[in-house]
Amino acid sequence: MARIMEEVGRVNEPAVAPAVFLAVEHLTMTFESPSRSDGEALTVLDGLDLTVAPGEFVTIIGPSGCGKTTLLNCVAGLTNPTGGRMYLDGNELRGPGQDRAVVFQQASLLPWRTVARNVAYGLELRRKLRRAEIGERVQRAIELVGLDGFEHHYPHQISGGMQQRVNLARALVVEPKLVLMDEPFGALDALTRELLQDELAALAQTVQRATLFVTHDIEEAVFLGDRVVAMSRAPGRIIADIRVPFDRPRSRDVGDLPEFKEIVKELRRLLRPVTADVDATTKED
Amino acid sequence: MSVRTQSALTDRGPRRFARRRRVAETTVLRRQTRVLLGVAGVVVVLGAWEACYRLGVVSKVTGSSPSQIGVAAKVLVQHHLLFSAIWSSTKLFLIGFSLCVGVGLVVGLVLGWYRRLHAVFDPWVTMLYAAPRLALIPLVVVWVGIGVEAQVVIVFLVGVFPMIINTMAGVMAMDRTHFRVARSFLATNKDVLVTVALPGALPFIISGIRQTLVLSLTGVVVAEYFLGETGVGGLIFKSGQVLETGQAFVGVAIFCFAAVVLTVALGAVEKRFDKWRG
Numbered sequence: 001m002a003r004i005m006e007e008v009g010r011v012n013e014p015a016v017a018p019a020v021f022l023a024v025e026h027l028t029m030t031f032e033s034p035s036r037s038d039g040e041a042l043t044v045l046d047g048l049d050l051t052v053a054p055g056e057f058v059t060i061i062g063p064s065g066c067g068k069t070t071l072l073n074c075v076a077g078l079t080n081p082t083g084g085r086m087y088l089d090g091n092e093l094r095g096p097g098q099d100r101a102v103v104f105q106q107a108s109l110l111p112w113r114t115v116a117r118n119v120a121y122g123l124e125l126r127r128k129l130r131r132a133e134i135g136e137r138v139q140r141a142i143e144l145v146g147l148d149g150f151e152h153h154y155p156h157q158i159s160g161g162m163q164q165r166v167n168l169a170r171a172l173v174v175e176p177k178l179v180l181m182d183e184p185f186g187a188l189d190a191l192t193r194e195l196l197q198d199e200l201a202a203l204a205q206t207v208q209r210a211t212l213f214v215t216h217d218i219e220e221a222v223f224l225g226d227r228v229v230a231m232s233r234a235p236g237r238i239i240a241d242i243r244v245p246f247d248r249p250r251s252r253d254v255g256d257l258p259e260f261k262e263i264v265k266e267l268r269r270l271l272r273p274v275t276a277d278v279d280a281t282t283k284e285d
Numbered sequence: 286m287s288v289r290t291q292s293a294l295t296d297r298g299p300r301r302f303a304r305r306r307r308v309a310e311t312t313v314l315r316r317q318t319r320v321l322l323g324v325a326g327v328v329v330v331l332g333a334w335e336a337c338y339r340l341g342v343v344s345k346v347t348g349s350s351p352s353q354i355g356v357a358a359k360v361l362v363q364h365h366l367l368f369s370a371i372w373s374s375t376k377l378f379l380i381g382f383s384l385c386v387g388v389g390l391v392v393g394l395v396l397g398w399y400r401r402l403h404a405v406f407d408p409w410v411t412m413l414y415a416a417p418r419l420a421l422i423p424l425v426v427v428w429v430g431i432g433v434e435a436q437v438v439i440v441f442l443v444g445v446f447p448m449i450i451n452t453m454a455g456v457m458a459m460d461r462t463h464f465r466v467a468r469s470f471l472a473t474n475k476d477v478l479v480t481v482a483l484p485g486a487l488p489f490i491i492s493g494i495r496q497t498l499v500l501s502l503t504g505v506v507v508a509e510y511f512l513g514e515t516g517v518g519g520l521i522f523k524s525g526q527v528l529e530t531g532q533a534f535v536g537v538a539i540f541c542f543a544a545v546v547l548t549v550a551l552g553a554v555e556k557r558f559d560k561w562r563g
Contacts, residue, residue, distance in 0.1 A: 107462060125467070125471060154560070156561070
């Protein structure tokens with residue numbers, strides 16, 4: 001535990017305090033589990049603080065069950081936290097809002113809508129734009145993620161990687177201030193995942209939009225993020241906040257740099273399951 | 286001795302395993318072959334039936350044959366009985382079936398969407414669905430009489446439940462992720478119903494329509510048997526009572542034909558709505 005605190009101390013010393021775009025203050029999430037007879041509540045997030053600067057790409061990494069998806073859901077407004085406050089661009093967040101868009105895990109496309117109609121979904125629900133305007137913006141978003149020519153395909157007719165591009169386009173087309181991504185590449189095969197990571201890195205460079213990206217893949221977190229935030233197992237707390245020093249646009253070769261490997265190694269050490277630590281200490285004793 | 290046992294064992298061993306093992310395989314037929322075999326099946330059965338009748342295997346008094354059915358149909362047409370019966374049954378079917386689909390759809394949607402209403406009415410739906418609803422016929426006669434209205438009530442009682450249950454199940458089976466997507470884009474309850482729940486429930490709804498279709502036809506036959514002996518059902522009933530089995534079979538053939546045509550038509554409709562499924 002002392003080592004962890006030390007870690008946070010070491011990485012939490014920004015040279016210049018950056019402007020705050022998203023502020024998560026003391027976020028707490030406790031689930032009353034109805035299935036448990038003892039009535040004991042499960043604390044998933046315990047007073048979590050996090051800030052994101054304008055245009056910053058922050059990746060959140062942690063073992064499964066650490067509450068990283070819960071954190072994302074709270075920011076998205078899909079889950080009501082039991083405690084704490086969140087501010088985006090100075091406005092307090094309550095419930096879902098037009099200023100945020102979520103890129104969900106796979107299989108979130110509406111299977112009865114074509115690619116174009118899926119991308120248009122968010123805009124249609126806003127009922128603000130005329131049909132022609134929606135069409136134009138959808139077309140632009142589809143081109144942005146490289147899916148032109150597939151507008152009239154149904155989700156089952158395209159690959160998993162392409163489906164996730166649609167997912168991305170559906171979130172970007174509403175021009176949110178903050179993009180929230182929940183392990184969007186988790187279910188893809190390794191090659192497709194790398195390809196989409198490359199494209200997302202390039203896209204992040206052009207779009208320059210504040211992003212929270214949840215993943216359990218360490219290399220992915222370091223490759224994509226301006227900052228990597230590591231979380232501990234439940235109750236979820238931030239155990240490290242590491243600034244990734246590489247310039248953008250980043251190429252795959254970044255992965256070969258010693259600094260990259262150093263960060264990955266450090267994160268791997270931090271995220272190792274607690275049981276393994278216990279084993280190690282027992283042996284030392 | 287031991288040598289002999291040894292050899293007996295070794296002799297038996299290979300033979301047991303040498304027997305050719307037939308590994309499972311599937312048979313794939315070409316469409317042409319399939320249609321041909323289907324038609325051949327119908328022709329052979331009808332031919333055998335005709336042969337049995339002519340050879341006296343089946344009684345000429347109580348039995349019938351395909352050619353006799355043809356003759357009976359001709360007689361019915363000549364007496365202007367057939368088409369009026371068909372028209373009467375068609376009317377009853379259309380009214381009853383539309384009511385089943387319309388009411389079933391609305392009730393199913395409401396019960397699938399509002400969890401409290403579902404909790405209240407689900408036991409009733411389940412109970413009535415499982416119960417032999419034909420037992421209610423005497424009560425229907427008491428309350429509604431034996432006219433067309435009573436017949437419609439019977440068709441409705443027989444046919445409406447699969448529609449309710451399937452629509453309800455479809456709405457309730459709404460995909461959680463899709464719901465979250467809709468919510469993240471600030472969808473209202475109505476948005477979720479129209480853009481997520483209903484399209485997702487469509488396969489269930491069509492399956493409900495299919496079951497309701499078949500049951501409505503059954504309902505028509507039953508209503509016509511018991512209430513007024515009208516239409517094609519009444520024709521079958523009356524013919525049976527006077528041993529006119531040929532005429533009875535004409536009615537049966539009409540119902541079979543109607544069932545096939547309606548199911549095929551529904552299949553075509555289903556295909557139009559179903560192109561998003563793999």
